Amino acid sequence: MIVKILKRLFIILVLLFLYLPILILAVYSFTSSTQIGAIRGFSLKNYVTLVTTPELTGMIAGTISLAVAAALIATVLGTMGALGAFYSGRKMSSMITTLNQIPVINADVVTGFSICILLVVAFHISKDSYIPLLAGHVTLCAPFVFLSVMPRITQMDPSIYEAALDLGATPFRALIEVVIPQIVPGIISGFALAVTLSLDDYFIATYTKPATFDTISTYVVNATKGAQTTIKTALWALSTVIFVIVVLVVLISNIRALRSQGELRKEGRNV
């Protein structure tokens, strides 16, 4: 009994460590205080600042556009790469797989710096063109798309593709209508992973972004260094909004997963 209580207590303490800062910040985001600890009245001023300051809304829109663009390119490249690597000879396949592993295990600082060295320092491509930034984020994301698509391809039954060819489909048509539909779950989770990686990135953006452009990460990091301003407390509101969005997404996807499990069980019973 005591062991059970201690176990629960430990779990709760670690959860508090992870969530207390976010939750306290969330409470304070609804007040007019500029400092944690100072108790002031209820206020929505932080949320108003968040949605009405062009600097903030522009930064958020920029971050999201970058994440979506990078994730789309990474998903196309990574998926094609996984298919190509799987169907190629051993040499080509192992080259792609090995190179693919490098950004995965490498430190983001080194990835970002090395892309800056190649594109900006050696080839003088202006950071203002957004090319280094986009290339950096695709390099960060594509390997993870590759890794999430690959297991789906290896699990596939090759005879279905052969059957499509025997029935007269061209290789291209068989690919689009037979192979791709079977690996869609891997593509979707790869895309989602790419979006979250891009949204969370700081280092690659710092080394490759135009001076006038900021992602949420680079903006927040710079803001924490300055004085306590209205924009800084508006970031508490942003933190709360993102927290709520993440909670909702997790809840919805979990409910869906639970439901489909329930349906499976029901189907099983009918059979």
Added chain:
Amino acid sequence: MQFSRKHLGIPYAVFLLVFVAAPLLFLCYYAFTNGQGQFTLRNLSGFFTDPNTLGTLFYSLLVAVVTTVVCLLLAYPVAYILAKSRLRSRSVILMLFIMPMWINFSLRVTALKEILTVIEGNLAMFPFLNAIIGMTYDFLPFMILPIYTTISRLDDALREAAMDLGADSVQTFLRITLPLSVPGIISGISMVFLPAMTNYVILDMLYNSTYIMGSLIGSYFSAYNWNGGSMISLVLLAMICIFTLLTGGGEEETGRGGALL
């Protein structure tokens, strides 16, 4: 040319050569040349003779080791308790531990900074402690997930057999569960150790003026010293390679990839 499935890999292969292989080659070039493009070993010898960079190397090794140990001491019990519990809600609780991975780290560290400021007053007074707290706060989920996955896949029959053969629960844990969960522990360590050596922005945000290896790249970058920064990157890269070989990492795509269940 007729379409073949093999050709699908070509764009990605070219992409990897241009944006993964070429940057590393240029890193080597800049690391072994000076500002005028002449070959030199000064960047390399400078790294190993400058007491500042060597001090940074040892300090960041210390930060990384302590962070990893603290994460392990917190994560292992959490993962073990969750994996062994028969609670229906355990997948929900696991989700709670993983969810922070999806919230932007800079916003989470801001929250931590505000709370620590209330507790400690001046954050600059406790640089080492704050470095450990900040990194543990950020990386803990990455340690919990692989360990949980490994323990929950263990075959209960092994534990039961040990118990049947007369081992008590402590012996069973030490001789069955713990050794079998080593792969998860190693994969967790590789998720925490390297970021703890390089993720200097967590320290920056906590008003920390101490330097870890990543900070050196950051400061060379701000000073437009591409050669110095390239050498630090190469040293880090070498350490990452050694570390990966030691842990046999990379074979399981848990880690960051595992964040998406």
